[in-house]
Amino acid sequence: MKSTIRDVAKYANVSISTVSRVMNAPDTVVEEKRVKVLEAIEVLQYQPNGFARGLIYKKSDTLGVMIPDIENPYYAGLIRGMQDAAVMLNHSLMICNTDRDKKRTIAYVQTFFEKQVDGIIFTSDSLHEEYYEEMQRYRLPFVLASTNAPEYDIPSVDIDDEQGAYEAVKHLIELGHRRIGMISFPLGHTISGEPRYAGYKKALLEFGIVHNTDEIEFAEHRFEHAYEASERLFARCSELTAIFAASDEFAMGVISYLRDHGKSVPDRMSVIGFDNIRMAQMFIPKLTTIDQPTYDIGYRSVEKLHELITNGEVAVLREKLPHQLVIRESTRMI
Amino acid sequence: MKSTIRDVAKYANVSISTVSRVMNAPDTVVEEKRVKVLEAIEVLQYQPNGFARGLIYKKSDTLGVMIPDIENPYYAGLIRGMQDAAVMLNHSLMICNTDRDKKRTIAYVQTFFEKQVDGIIFTSDSLHEEYYEEMQRYRLPFVLASTNAPEYDIPSVDIDDEQGAYEAVKHLIELGHRRIGMISFPLGHTISGEPRYAGYKKALLEFGIVHNTDEIEFAEHRFEHAYEASERLFARCSELTAIFAASDEFAMGVISYLRDHGKSVPDRMSVIGFDNIRMAQMFIPKLTTIDQPTYDIGYRSVEKLHELITNGEVAVLREKLPHQLVIRESTRMI
DNA sequence: ACCTTTTCTGAAAACCTTTTCTGAAAACCT
DNA sequence: AGGTTTTCAGAAAAGGTTTTCAGAAAAGGT
Incomplete structure (x- = not known):
């Protein structure tokens, strides 16, 4: 059986209060007893019970994380950043893969709540009203990582999607391309759909290229969908010389x-x-692509959540991290 | 403030015992009071406190998972399988990325213990003695996913690495190749290093091809390392016509x-x-590659851990899941 | 030597739930 | 109607910790 503070107390011949003090404020207990207690702890392999502590401190030092699709490598970097920040803050992460399933997502919010997580990080995906309400219902502090919610005042950390898309397309134009197609996320229910499409249009407009809505095709989140979308797009438009893909997976x-x-x-x-x-x-x-600082987005988002939890508010609400054009081999001068 | 069972009791004008009963054994309380309580629960948004429950039930319904390198896409499938199994069993997962760092790994075992996880899944990587001892120290039930420990009697679920490697190299041989190099994991501290190398040798031997130790080169876990290893290998051996890479990432x-x-x-x-x-x-x-049923490995490993936790033992100790040769485009007849 | 302050320790309450135990009321039987 | 069984609900204990409070002992001051 796991040993408790009581066992330690008995073994060391002191009261449980003393044991507790040895762990939480060692210098308030006289040396002689302290070493006895420490010894008892060592012998009995004592480790305080997190439940009991949680009951008192009313917090778990655990953060919940919602990931829409863990097989998407985009999230790996995010998670690493979060993890490192969590370690730094002495917190743990409870990660859940929602598969973009509403029922599952909401069920997980409840689980998180019952398990007393201190807050939740919601990654990507747009924040459906239902999710928002669920969070409100439980009054759980939460932040948005790699997404944002224009309609609500929720802390978020992501990048400027429109500007990123603009720079991507501008790069193509500067390479001499004029017939530029796009494989986009669906515009409605996805968060980076709209702004990346807007950036694409903006770049075309700025260089006086007429935007033909024929030249855009939509795909859900995965490689296969982009493959199929390409088929549709190229069947329709044969004179394209360049494609702006809304994600690397699409590009592939x-x-x-x-x-x-x-x-x-x-x-x-x-x-x-x-x-x-x-x-x-x-x-x-x-x-060639637009670099997102995924690690930093992850890192910052847990820092931000921690700030929200401890202060009840957050210094800057919507945080935009810098992106960057990375030129490699998949684009070239026409 | 979060509402407690006491608040619900007061609101519904019953004792807390009754509220508890409504949640855990509804048919033992008379209808009239039951609806009142249910109503109170709804109004006050009551959700039982996981800490208090944990204290009583002595379990958290949470499993800890150790992942060596979350950016390695191999683990994504594993995690999905684990997650789905966890959902089915009404459990949560606490995932930690160890970065193959010993200190961090051990620190995490302690955290897991304090947070009262019911068990731990240890993925890939060989089980160092220190880890084993740490687990023993805390008497935490644990299973190995996608790895195993010949020297200890620990439940594990993985594949037959040697046989898989053998089939991979056999495929190459059947395609007419005779000079076959290998990019292997380091032999010492890595779990699939030895058996995959053994499978390679076995296939060569079986077809009467002399095994030249020059024709193998080692790399740590990542793409970049395999790239560099290739450089060394091809500088040394120019007549190779085929390569067996110990992982897809190496192959890339x-x-x-x-x-x-x-x-x-x-x-x-x-x-x-x-x-x-x-x-x-x-x-x-x-x-072209050897398919590992990662999803199933993940799924089975949490089922197995659950079995271990509830029964104290496990029906089959070392479980091998089937692998499969998948022929695509990267190999061809010589 | 006596009084005051400081240091140190233990008892007990609190955190929130589940569960056992007990007793009251209701239902059943003859 | 009287006695027995069943149903139902509340009081209280238990689970493991932290923390407040109070008191005893030690230290300090005159």
Whole structure:
């Protein structure tokens, strides 16, 4: 059986208060007893019970994290950053993979609440009203990582998607491309759909290129969908010379499609991605892309959540981290 | 403030025992009071406190998971499987990324213990003696996922690495290759290093090919290391026509190296990987590889841990799940 | 030597739940 | 109607810790 503070007290011939003090304020107990207690702790392998402590401190030093799709490598960097920040703050992470399933997400909020997490980090995906209400219901502090919610005042940390997309497309234009297609996220229910599309349009507009809505095609989140979307897009528009893909995974889907149909990238077509996931530099060709500081977004988001938990508020509500154009091999001068 | 059972009791004009009963054995309390209590619960948004419950039930319904490197996509499938199994069992997962750091790993075992996880899943990586002792010290039930420990009697679920490697190399041989190099994990401190190397040797031996120790090169776990290892290997052995890479990530490293030096795969060199991570079918060329049922390994490992926790023992100690050769584009007839 | 302050320790309450035990009321039986 | 069983609800203990409070002993001051 696990040993308790009582066992330690008995073994060391002191009261439990003394044992507790040895652990929490060692200098208030006289040396002689202190060493006896320490010895007892060592012998009995005593470790305080987190439940009992939680009951008193009313906190678990645990943070809940919602990930929409853990197989998407984009989240790996995010998680690493969060983890490192958590370690620094002496906290633990409870991670849950929602699979973008509403029921599951809401069920997890409840679990988190019952397990007394101190707060929740919500990554990517747009914040449905239901989620928001669920969080409000339980009054759980939470922050948004790699997404934001324009309609609510919720702390968030992400990047400027529109600006990133703008720079990506601008890069293509500066390379001489004029017929530029896009593989976008669906516009409605996805958070980076709108702004990245807006950035694309903005760049075209700025360089006086007419935007033809034919030249955009939509895909859900995965490689396969982008592959299929490419098929539809190229069937419709044959004169495209470059593609702006809303994510690196999409870019890989596009390139795979092109390769399967005998068009090499970047010789016959330039493709730029978004995110700079680790695979971007492992892929052949290495992807030109917009780098997101995923590690930092993760790190900052737990710092921010911690700030929110301890202060009840947050110094800056919506935090935008810097992105960066990374030029590799998948784009070239026309 | 969070409402407690006391608040509900007061609101519903009953004792706290009754409230508790409504939640845990509803049919032992008369209808009239039951609805009042239910109503109070709804109004006050009451949710029982996990700490208090944990104190009584002596369990948290939470499992700890150790992942060596969360950025390695291999673990994504594993985690999904674990998560799904956990949801089915009404448990939560506390995931920690060890970065293969001993101090951090041990610190995490302590945290897990204090937070009263019911058990731990240890993934990949070999089980150092220190870890084993730490687990013993705390008497925490644990299982090994995607690794095993020949020297200890610990429940594990993984695949037959040697057989998998054997089949991979056999495939190469059947394709007509005779000069087959290998990019291996380091032999000493890594769990799949030895058996995959053994499988490689076994296949060569079986087909009467002399095994030249020159033709193997070692790399740590990542793409970059495999890239560098390729450089060393090809500098030494120029007549190789095929490579057995100990992981898909290694295979991608090898292929990238070859591509950067003008040798296309599979035309000039066949490369086979191991794992069948999601990227294997996204890569160009798509990787021929040995499929590991990562999802199932994850799923089974939490089932197994649960079995161990509830029964104190486990029906089958070392569980081997089936692997499978998946032929794609990175290998071809010589 | 006596009084005051400081240091140190233990008892007990508090945190929130579940569960056992006990007793009151209701239901059942003859 | 009287006695027995069953149903139901509340009081209280238990689970392991921290912390407040009070008191005893030691130290300090005159």
